[in-house]
Amino acid sequence: MNIKNIVNRNLANLTNCESEPIHIPGSIQPHGFMLGVNSRTYLIDFCSENSFEYTGIIPQMILGKTLADIFSVQEAADFKEYSAAEQIDSAKPFVFNIHDTYYNTTVHKSNETLILEFEPFPDGTVNLPNLYNQTRTFVSIMEKITYLPELCREIANETRAITGYDRVMIYKFDPDYNGEVIAESKREDLDSFAGQKYPHSDIPVQARELYIRNPLRMIADIKYTPVPILTIDDASEKTNKSLDLSLSILRSVSPIHVEYLKNMGVGATLTISLLQNQKLWGLIACHHYSPKILPHYTRLSALLQGHFLTSQIAVREVAEEFEVSQKVDKSLVELLSKLHENENFVEEYHNDNSLLKLANATGAAIFLNNKLYKNGITPPDEPLISLFYFLADNFKTQGLVTHCLSDHYPEGSSISQQAAGILYHALSGGSDGIIWMRREKVETNNWAGNPDKAMLANEDGLRLSPRKSFELWMQVVKDQSDPWRKSEVNVASGFSYALQKHINYRVIQTQEDANRVLNEELKTANQELANLNWISTHDLKEPLRKIQIFASKVLDREDPDLSAQVKDSVERMRSAAEKMQNLIEDILAYSKAGNMEKVFEEIDLNIVLKNVLHELQDNVEERHVTVHAQELPVLKAIPFQIHQLFLNLISNAIKFTDPDTAPEIDIKVNVVDGSAINEIISPLQKFHSISFGDNGIGFEKEYETRIFDVFQRLHPANKYPGTGIGLAICKKIAENHKGLITARSKPGMGSTFTLFLPIIR
Structure with missing residues (x-):
């Protein structure tokens, strides 16, 4: 049988320090031994090289065998039942007896391998901790202490009393994972590390990940010699075997970390993770200045101290935050009161x-x-x-x-x-x-050595070494x-x-005050305009009427003393007075379109069209006008205004047609979305689209908007009489109905005026 070890011999160097595979070292610490059992066959695939020292059986006789070949049949059967549990209780190890020596055996699964770690306790006593007294002590501490730093000091004292280590520190990380000793309990003869800071490089990323996965880590003797893990060398396997020892208590430590601890003068350590929301908040770091093996159940007592502290970290931090919050909230209430008043x-x-x-x-x-x-x-x-x-x-x-x-x-x-x-x-x-x-x-940070020299290159430049100096290094932060x-x-x-x-x-408020003043000024101006409107539409009518009457009398008399020139002048005077009267009438109509009370009634536009054509009958017959109209809708509108609008549009269609052409007016009806009119109007709003198309003289595209302005004329008054107010009145009427009117035309090709009136449901 060929046997090989699975020791990872990759050295940490300047390029891979942050990714050193510390979870698969391929070796363990020698204060116990390890077996790796296949979870399906229960054959032993791995064993530590020191197995013979504890079992008296050489590795060649262990590998490939079953547990029953190494231990008693009963123990092997009991262990199989223990390990078959859905969740193996790591707090309560299985106990094997080898040559009358008892072994606490912690078990965890690594892929398909059950890893058994044997730690002897020769006297056979379990030494269970007094959990009641430990809990009672913690509750007493918790009740009398308010702030987290004080609680950390008490936990450090209790942990040292339980474990017997020379120094116990509570170590907190900042957001960048630089650490600071925030509490300490130590032998009186030792220098204090309290308040000292350690750079994030002291605990690399992969080490922090392991602290999260495995909350307890012990190094029994810093000067230990790593024990290789052995396995059967199977030539058919193309890849090297390895064991993930992330959860192992015996796992061998990174050589760099060992050297780091040696440089500090430490002999043994115990580290307990403090987690908050699955992140590493800090550590309980225990140092001893000689080798120290801490029994399994004492380690659990120390771990319980870590759980106690972890349970209170968030509570205490929230309490401190709440205290600050109450004070600042009080100031906020005072300020808001003054702000509102x-x-x-x-x-x-x-x-x-x-x-x-x-x-x-x-x-x-x-x-x-x-x-x-x-x-x-x-x-x-x-x-x-x-x-x-x-x-x-x-x-x-x-x-x-x-x-x-x-x-x-x-x-x-x-x-x-x-x-x-x-x-x-x-x-x-x-x-x-x-x-x-x-x-x-201005802060003075007390670093345990120069943080810029956390790692140093050896003389060959290939391997990294941790710093050798931990003398106080002061950094002033500004x-x-x-x-x-x-x-x-x-x-x-x-x-x-x-x-x-x-x-x-x-x-x-300032804008409202300004608007209020403007409104008052606007009211005054409107009143003045109303007075002017009254004068222009009433007081001016009487003089104009008299001018027209007297002019007509003069023209009707056959007086030989009146020359043709005088009669022509009087005729011009009468014509001007008539134009002015028409203008006054149109101004009055425009004014009424905007100012009269808007009473909406349900009206049939077909009847409106019929009434308008009846009113224009003489003109229609004289010009041989043809009107084609689709069925018009019934809607709510202001009757006299809609009548005025139809009258103006049809009159214009007749007026602005070449005298030699019989006017044709085509009235079409449709229903459109608001977005079909322009992008501003909601597509959810529906409109009646009523278009008035004619075969008149038309106009240039540039006038399609301007044509609706007051007094806007496109043609000479002597050829096409009018005041230029008719289409402005149409626009005003459309706006009064929450609608609009548009014009499309080409010279000589007629015009189309489209009225859009909203459909009110």
Whole structure:
């Protein structure tokens, strides 16, 4: 039988450090031994090289055998039943007896392999922890402590008391996975690591992933010699065998990590993961300065401390956030009250202390209508206004929340003493906005060694080594403020929204005041126009009537003393008076179309057409007019206005036809969607489309819109008499009915006027 080991001999180098395959080392720590059993056949496929030391059986006699060949038949049968459970209870290991020595055997599945890890406890005692006392102690701590840092210190003390390690640290990660020791319990003779920071490279990405999958990790002796895992060398297999030991307690450790711990002077470690929402929040890191094997159930007690702390992290953080939230909410209520009670809030209350308390800011500024209103500690006006312009150009839509303005704004460093961190929201228009500011908080970070030298190349340049110095390395951090809390960001956003509404209300109110003045002026102007209209349509009629009467009398007399020139002048005077009277009548009609009470009645347009043709009968007969009309609809309309509209359109069709041509008028009816008229009208609105087509003289396309303007004439008055108001009246009538009228024409090819009236259901 040929046997081979599956040790992974890939070295971490400058290019693969972040992807070192630490989950498949192919070796274990020597304080126990390992077997790998096929979960279907229960044949042993893997065993650690040190199996002989614990079982007295060489690996060649173990591999390929069943558990019954190595242990008693009863134990093998009991284990098969234990491992067949749907969920193997890793907290309660299976116990094997080998030569009167008991072994706690933790079991987990890796693909098709059951991995058995044997750890001896020679006296055969289980030493179960007193979970009642441990829980009672934790509850007592939880009741008397409010804040998370204090709770972490107590958990560190309790964990050290349970495990006996020389040092226990609570280690918290920042968003970039740099770690900081936030609590510590240690031997009195040891230097403190409290407050020290460690770069993210100390725990690479793949190591953090393993901490999430396996929450407990023990290294019993840093100076251990890795024990290879063996398997049968099957020549038919084209790929190398490997075992995923992510969940293993005996798994061998990355050589780089071992070297790192040796450089720290550590002899043994225990690490417990602290998870929040399936992310690594931090670690409980236990250090011992000599080898230390922690029994299985004591490890579980330590793990329970981690669960205790994890259960409280979110609660305590929420409690702290709630405390801050209550204070800022109180300031928000005060400000909103003042905002609602005072129209000139920005001018009168921008300096109110509540504006700063709202976000726990050291300064605030509002830029509105090119005026700057400042509160607290702020930069000088000129750089502050420049900042507002920059933010409006780059962050107007989404706003900006940052504790390091210089990361976003090139000139941020120059104003960091007053505004290292800002909370910005844009207001109504232009560069208007509001900024809360926090002063620069110069921090000295105490790193455990230079973070820039976390990994060093060996002399050959091929292999990486961890740093050898952990002496305190101080880093001064500038241009940063305290980070903004979620509650502060939320209330600032709420106030900005309320302030925006307040500003909009002021603008609307100002506009309403201006409109009110304009309305009064418009009423006065309308009254004056009404007076002028009365004068033009009533007071002027009487003098015109007298001019026409006297002119007619003069022309009717056969006085030989009147020369032909005088008679011609009088005739011109009478004709001008008649034109003026027609104009006054049309102006009066146009005025009535817009101002008279609009009483809608259900009318039959066929009857309207019949009445109009009867009214124009003399003209129709004289010009031999032909009218073709489809069946017209019945609809709600203003009767006299629709009559006027039909009268004007048909009169025009007769008037603007060549005298030698018999006028033909074609009236067609259809139903159309609003979108067929223009893109502005909703396609859901339906319209009656009534078109009046003729064979008249037509007009140029450029006049299709202008033709509906008041006094717009396209042809000489001596040839086609009229005032130019008729089509303007038609347009006004269409608008009174929430409709519209259009014109299409070509010179010499007639015209089509289409009336669109909405269908009201």
